[in-house]
Amino acid sequence: MANTTWTANHTGWSDFILMGLFRRSKHPALLCVVIFVVFLMALSGNAVLILLIHSDAHLHTPMYFFISQLSLMDMVYISVTVPRMLLDQVMGVNKISAPECGMQMFLYLTLGGSEFFLLAAMACDGYVAICHPLRYPVLMTHRVCLFLASGCWFLGSVDGFMLTPITMTFPFCRSREIPHFFCEVPAVTVLSCSDTSLYETLMYLCCVLMLLIPVTVISxxxxxxxLTIHRMNPAEGRKKAFATCSSHLTVVILFYGTAIYTYMLPSSYHTPEKDMMVSVFYTILTPVLNPLIYSLRNKDVMGVLKKRLTVRIVL
Known part of the structure; x- marks a missing residue:
């Protein structure tokens, strides 16, 4: 009995095997190159957006402060999973230790949770800007923006601190093969040989709460x-308000839609292939799309970018 207990505890700290995306691909080398290019696009796109916002005084507003925070989260978010996946493919290694798996899990939970709340904070900023424009400078001060951004990071870390230790302390005495390209909670939980039904229920309730609060605020x-836009008289004012809201709403639909599928739909809707494709979308593609949505559809950002490029060419 003692030996069995020791074995179960011991297996909890042995290496996991990430099955990854490339084993299922007919052209793994080509897929590796494509993901690497997408990764570079995400890093460069978000980095350029952050630099533009911080380098131009016209973009030193609450809205662009929150956009820069979103870009920072996306840069770290994609860096948590993709470099490790690409390196494993190049080196021919697919093992990941339990501490590394736990750290990866904690980081993506923290960043994902932080982004949930940040999108809600951005919706509040849009509400104040459009519905109370005269009071906007008083209500959305730099201190308030810092407080909201810090709160988003803190609430995201609470999600990571709650779910990661519980997931990683389950006994894993079944297969060590994770049917995924990173240590996502559902993919790791299914490997446990203990009854995880209560934990899955608690995780479901936690995710509902994490989604319900921001969705309620955004809605x-x-x-x-x-209602405010409907009462606006100038057509130009309506157009600008719709443009600002549509960019944010596009990001909300992309991010929240994939999260609802991953954490709230019953297990009967899930297969390893579907889960990996959805995870590719929100961990790899969304960080690429966000800077494009907020830059290509934003005249202020494009104006600053053109000005900077013009200065470079003249010099």
Whole structure:
């Protein structure tokens, strides 16, 4: 009995095997190159957006402060999973130790949770800007923005601190092969030989709460924004308000939609192939799309970018 207990505890700290994306691909080398290019695009796109926002005084507003925070989260988010996956493919190694797996899990949970709340904070900022424009400078001060951004990071870390230790302390005495390209909670939990039904219920309730609060804030903000836009007389004002809201709403739909599939739909809807494809979308593609959505559809950002490029060419 003692030996069995020791074995179960011991196996909890042995290496896991990440099955990854490349084993299922007919052209793994080509897929590796494509993901590497997408990774570079995500890093460069978000980095350029952050630099533009911080280098131009016209973009030193709460809205662009939150966009820069979103870009920072996306840069770290994609860096948590993709470099390790690409390096494993090049080196021919697919093992990951339990501490490394736990750290990866904690980071992506923290960043994902932080982004949930940041999108809600951005919706609040949009509500104040459109519905209370005269009071906007007083309500959305730099201190308030810092407080909201810090709160988003803190609430995201709470999610990571809650789920990661519980997931990683389960006894893993079944297969050590994780049917995924990173240590995502559902993919690791299915490997446990203990009853995880209570934990899965608690995780479901936690995710509902993590999604319900931001979704309620975003929905309420947009309802009030739409009512205000409807009462606007100048067509130009309506157009600008719609442009600002549509960019944010596009990001919300992309990010929240994939999160709802991953953590809230019953297990009967899930297969390893579907889960990996959805994870590719929100961990790899979304960080690429976000800077494009907020730059190509934003005249202020594009104006600053053109000005900087013009200065470079002249010099």
């Amino acid at each position: 309420s903000s947009y309802l009030l924004i739409l």
